[in-house]
Amino acid sequence: MTASRARLAGSTALVTGGSDGVGLEIVRMLADAGADVIMPVRNRAKGEAAIERIRETVRDARIVLHDLDLARLDSVDALTAGLREEAAIDICVLNAGVVLLGDRRRHLTADGFELHFQTNFLGHAALIRGILPLLERSRARVVVQTSIAAARARIDWNDLNGARRYSPYRAYAASKLALSLFGLELARRSGRITVNLSHPGVVPGTAIAAPVRALLPQDLVNWAVHRVGNAPATAAQTAFDAATSEADAPVMFAPSGPFGLWGAPVPRAPFRRFLDADAAARVWREVDRLLS
Template identity: 45%
Template structure:
């Protein structure tokens, strides 16, 4: 896959792609590339207004495809369920689900359902969404894919099941690392379950390296820290690759015929922060099958969403 670019994406005419967090950053660039390849892209956004603004911008530049904005707040399981129900009523199968949206290193907060915000949005919201949409993924003609966006920050994560919601002790970066580790445990466990059921759905994980997006600024913004905002701007300028380049691993994971399931795709350049997508290996904790099964059971209990992979 050396030097892979969006120009190598296959035609996606007639395919339906769902992208969470589609109004900015990696989700915006991914939506643009999918639409340019001819797909119908459902832009799942927390804000309908920001989603429509992004869709209008994308329509000015793409050659084809179709963009549809729908509200999906991953910090509210009722919103997730409503989004999925609406999509099930109208969509005739889903070919790709990109679990892309996320929050990073923010002060401790809770979702509408009382989950720690980073775990709730980054993992539990996507766990529920994928479970709700699994019948539509299975209804797609041919193979469909679930692409879950993780991060190299997963290496700093630890699955403390006795304090999963960080109620006793909270660190914004350790909580972020835990949520990104949870993304990988979920993606790999989903693939194992789909393979065992011989389902024509593939689960794959990816990470963007260090991409210059708005993700880095939410934490400093919520803290009201202009100093941290300035530091992030400098770091992004020095180390970050563009959001367009950062979206390449997700796009490769979603479309490449080389993907068979259970892979981890990320940029292969300097310190895995930038460069063309390649297959990589995540850390040992993310490959702990016992933790993956335990997280799955806890996630079903917390979200009330059970998977039917058979």
């Protein structure tokens, strides 16, 4: 642990989707700052490999694995039941997500929900509901990992599963919008939890960029990785800053570069769609209905 970044010593953080990519770098930063990190993963072997990678640079990293498949509500319930024994969760980063832009087929989970909708949104909402007393007791900071795709997204309240009209991009964007609205409504309803948004920018090596990479010459892809977009460590800094910000009101941290696509993180105004209080309240009601 570096002396200059020991400010989270004694705190506990939970990060979903921490076994690779941006999520792994978020876990690394929190551990390096002294936090004990809970890392729920779908693939335990992958999670163990991630911890080994993190300990190459943060030798004293304290990371505990738990099992979690956000696409199964029974898995979320099992995790939250176990977490209730924790003394505190001071930081909760909702980072995990799925994006299937190259697959036009609509995939349903075992619970009957469209895969993007449940993994990116509803599973996280169930997680927050399950540990809400713990978060409130800790006066926690919750970080919602959002996406620029959510800036122009729309939620079809009459077709949440995309049964009538399905597009993987629309499904992904709507799921990120729903999660962002849920997070901001959580902040409105709880006087003891601070919620910040994190937009990591474009990260060329991640899943959302894969269909684009497949269409481009490799030389152009290599150029883009180095010149356009953020490396995972830079992208992770937005979530770290959101998790450690001392602001009382919700803030969105996003890249400082053109159109917020790359660059070091800075506080930015949330996307206009995130400010729709009526939509946020409706998302909250839908969560109540779907998880009741």
